Amino acid sequence: MSEWIYGKNVLDAALASNRKIFKVIVNASAKESLKELTRKCESKGIKIETLDSKGFDQKYKGLTQGIVAEVDDYKYVELENVLYKIEKKQEMPFLLVLDSLEDPHNLGAILRTADAAGVHAVLIPKHRNVQLNGTVAKVSTGAIEYVDVVQITNITATLRELKKKGIWIIGAEADAKTDFFHQDYKMPLALVIGSEGKGISRLVRENCDFLVAIPMVGHVNSLNASVSAALMIYEVFKNRK
Numbered sequence: 001m002s003e004w005i006y007g008k009n010v011l012d013a014a015l016a017s018n019r020k021i022f023k024v025i026v027n028a029s030a031k032e033s034l035k036e037l038t039r040k041c042e043s044k045g046i047k048i049e050t051l052d053s054k055g056f057d058q059k060y061k062g063l064t065q066g067i068v069a070e071v072d073d074y075k076y077v078e079l080e081n082v083l084y085k086i087e088k089k090q091e092m093p094f095l096l097v098l099d100s101l102e103d104p105h106n107l108g109a110i111l112r113t114a115d116a117a118g119v120h121a122v123l124i125p126k127h128r129n130v131q132l133n134g135t136v137a138k139v140s141t142g143a144i145e146y147v148d149v150v151q152i153t154n155i156t157a158t159l160r161e162l163k164k165k166g167i168w169i170i171g172a173e174a175d176a177k178t179d180f181f182h183q184d185y186k187m188p189l190a191l192v193i194g195s196e197g198k199g200i201s202r203l204v205r206e207n208c209d210f211l212v213a214i215p216m217v218g219h220v221n222s223l224n225a226s227v228s229a230a231l232m233i234y235e236v237f238k239n240r241k
Helices: 008-016 035-043 053-059 079-089 104-117 134-140 155-164 202-206 225-240
Strands: 002-006 021-027 047-051 067-072 094-098 121-125 148-152 168-172 189-193 210-213
Touching (some): 008 021, 008 134, 021 053, 047 053, 079 121, 079 148, 094 104, 094 225, 104 121, 155 168, 155 202, 189 225
Antiparallel strands (some): 002 067
16 A cells, blocks of 8 residues: 655655655656755665656646655554553653544644644544545645554543543543633643534543633634644643643
């Protein structure tokens, strides 16, 4: 299985993480500006093809920055391995659980924030949730290569498992009585962010130890999932620092 990725930063991150790259295709009009990056590819023995601008633009639509690559598909990490690495580092667990997120742009943005703020892993359901793909990689600007992503079968079962291991569950809920500024985050924790339209599901909500709301005074009563995640992730970061 393979994925197509787009853009300089995404390819550069794939090279740095030693992801298997099958081939790289360059837009002839951008060849000169991509010289350094293509040299890196050649040094690793990666096949490089050049297409004329018209052919490239017809085949690869969107913001590609003139370069695309076929890479090995993105692999998920086992939860036990994540927890083992955290324990080995002697760090306080900081996990992010996504409940039925559908937009790959949101997932990519969340991975970028997770990488910046030191989230140990992002957990996503196997069904009814966007998975790792080229769009997610593009939006993450390469963060997809550095954040462990765990694919889980059942969110509520996973939350119960985490609780047994001493990890507290904090869910983002619009109607929660506590706002997220007044929550203590100095504990092993997993933040739960819900879907773009419906928020976290009832069963997931019932398995949270704490529910917090992001206060809003405007006319729109909800935030983009990636914005909500970024606000909460950095509140944890600030609280722990």
